[in-house]
């Protein structure tokens with residue numbers, strides 16, 4: 001598309017910008033730069049005027065579907081609205097302009113925000129040992145499992161080679177286990193879509209390092225037997241890890257630490273409304289029990305009276321990110337939590353209510369594989385003979401970003417819908433209306449969809465295998 005801009009609109013010598021004058025005395029840069037750093041050919045950039053370039057990028061941005069343009073019920077991803085008050089907080093010049101190597105004495109405000117956020121996350125999770133460093137949920141998982149690994153190394157226990165992962169798990173869970181050097185073993189589900197505790201009992205032994213459980217799980221179902229599961233693991237000296245990407249269904253209602261979870265990650269870019277930002281920057285803060293605290297990444301923030309300092313935990317696994325994590329995201333999450341205060345629980349209640357409202361309204365038209373009270377998201381299946389892919393493409397023509405489809409893998413033709421707490425009843429009703437209308441369509445009518453989008457139906461296999469992200 002930029003190619004078109006050059007071909008169709010570009011004229012040699014036309015300018016849409018003026019560069020600032022170099023602030024060196026030397027005008028003749030060619031004489032001071034090494035020969036091989038000099039360009040031999042002019043760069044192929046579009047030579048266009050400013051209005052053309054602004055229209056080009058504005059029009060491109062309008063071809064994208066995002067949370068600021070449409071309802072975005074992408075299950076498992078929690079695409080909730082990013083409150084603009086968070087942006088105001090993150091843009092405060094004292095934060096936005098702070099250099100990560102600024103001496104601690106000059107960055108006390110920033111350290112205080114980090115220390116307070118550590119405290120908030122400890123309170124929400126019931127787990128006191130917090131690190132804000134991991135840059136994504138997946139990295140929070142890896143950090144946690146590396147801490148578990150180091151714990152066993154430190155106690156001289158070299159038999160712990162296995163991490164158990166339920167069949168509903170997000171793909172990052174088994175990937176984490178193998179990246180940390182463990183074998184992952186899959187556990188099946190019971191008839192409610194929850195981890196099969198009897199199977200767990202038969203699988204756990206002295207080689208088990210941890211179970212990675214997601215709660216609520218990726219079917220949107222609450223794992224109600226967590227205390228029992230924790231007991232099975234603890235009896236044989238293993239840890240219970242919780243994938244906390246779905247904490248917006250738990251906050252203020254279910255406290256992982258009190259239920260026996262040993263360590264977990266948060267997705268600040270899901271639960272605490274910080275932007276997902278095109279794959280990053282995110283934040284996958286973690287929280288663990290006291291006996292894992294010595295293994296936390298370096299550094300953690302501590303408070304001594306009125307002074308905040310960075311400290312290296314005694315047996316730290318080391319750094320998992322440059323500097324101190326995605327600090328801008330930490331401010332946004334801090335701000336979001338402060339805005340809600342003790343009413344953070346209302347977020348959970350509303351997220352759960354909205355998902356159950358969708359479930360109740362779609363029931364009878366769509367099939368609901370686990371038709372019990374769900375948490376913040378609900379799995380549905382299209383009417384017999386219809387494909388999840390066709391409904392999803394049809395939703396694009398109605399102006400919606402489709403829900404997640406074909407995940408969780410354990411449900412055929414799955415559509416995972418997560419409305420989030422930030423949407424009004426009117427918006428959700430309109431979406432339900434579109435879903436019901438699409439279910440009435442003849443399957444062949446939807447095979448061409450989307451017909452109103454900037455691109456028609458893509459060859460998904462080629463798009464995934466031969467993605468060309470550059471022009």
Ligand SMILES: *Cc1c(COP(=O)(O)O)cnc(C)c1O
Nearest residue numbers: 076136137138170172243245282
């Ligand atoms: C999103 C998600 C992750 C991974 O988080 P990233 O920030 O994308 O790395 C892990 N588990 C679950 C259940 C998730 O929904």
